[in-house]
Amino acid sequence: MSPGSLTVIGLGPGDPRYLTPAAAAALAAAQDLVGYAPYLARVPERPGLVRHASDNRVEVERARHALALAAAGRRVAVVSGGDPGVFAMAAAVFEALEAGDPAWRRLAVTVEPGITAMLAAAARAGAPLGGDFCALSLSDNLKPWDVITARLAAVLAADLVVALYNPISRARPWQLGAALDLAARHRGPETPVILARAVGRPDEALRVLALREARRAEADMATLVIVGASTTRLIPREGAAPFVYTPRSVAPAAEAAR
């Protein structure tokens, strides 16, 4: 039996033009594809490629299945949107690996990075992540809401740009509003907020709003939200959306005045 392998692959934001050649090569080498059905649908069919589609929110079961296939000698690819290491499948695979059959530790397990949503959204808007920034998941499925708000308050007080993943879902309808209310206690009402939906896909929509307006904006599971720092700026343009960027510099005086 040939030794099996498992690669966790980042497909990027959706457009194949953002799929790295390394990720494409790993997909081409795979015998089994494991992942959430909408991500699997992005990978073209070919003879001999076996697909194992699963629902959302069964990440560890999906990871165990992938590891078992690899242990049986298959070349397995677990696919994620964006980067697999950012609120996606890579951590689930290592959770399953650590808790599972000790033999799984001898498998060749690799991760292929991808363009994560905040990088794609930032590129579309300008350079909003130009200073220090953080990425927080607003989902309280896996951590208590009070941990989320404590973290959010800390990074807002420290004046980081904040990228919010998983801002909202049908089961979590109020969390984004609560997070924006908290942001409004640390940032001025004109602070730029970017709502980037489905960047790199045909239904892409990018909105740049002032924080005071963002509270009333529509968002969904496919939306990535970026809340600017106190220094984040808009460059208005005639007949086009403004550029949004965060300068690289922080002035001592600006900091003291915060």
Added chain:
Amino acid sequence: MSPGSLTVIGLGPGDPRYLTPAAAAALAAAQDLVGYAPYLARVPERPGLVRHASDNRVEVERARHALALAAAGRRVAVVSGGDPGVFAMAAAVFEALEAGDPAWRRLAVTVEPGITAMLAAAARAGAPLGGDFCALSLSDNLKPWDVITARLAAVLAADLVVALYNPISRARPWQLGAALDLAARHRGPETPVILARAVGRPDEALRVLALREARRAEADMATLVIVGASTTRLIPREGAAPFVYTPRSVAPAAEAAR
């Protein structure tokens, strides 16, 4: 005169296998390449491609030059390693654009995202960014050191994974040590620290150390440092480096005990 354009392109970590097709297409369409000399050297020569290499730490001058070329009708590509929006050229371009000729606001300016160093380093190590995380630049060339330490203390107290860009240079030899000392006041001595040097390049070197050992490790300008959260774990393996990952979950009890 044809209308000029400017694209800020992320080359990724170095290996062409991490260059996205979108970035490759933008490079192929460019007439003028502007950037720090080592990044320009990654782009193959071709007839008609004009190179404008510059030294490090002249980002805004470089950006102004690129915008002036575009305003003169050229198709200009500004190249950065990694992602251009993460501690790289995109913010400098928008700083120059805002401060410069108002006509520059009518130029077609776009940004092509890339695999930034922390994603490449994380993928090599496992999934250390599997929970909430932040990216901080340790360079005090553009912001006061007390802002850097205040931000670092805040994100450490909030138990985020911390990716440190620009950790050290000949002109800034002590900042990384000071940052690791600060980390040691918030994290246990066994907390995993990843020192990822030149990921995706022939001289790539990845080290996973305990925080208590990391203080004495060598690092340089090409190193990206990731300090784990309190929950970040190692999976030991026989005859191979351990996997490093941060579980997606935060338990209420673990948080209370922090």
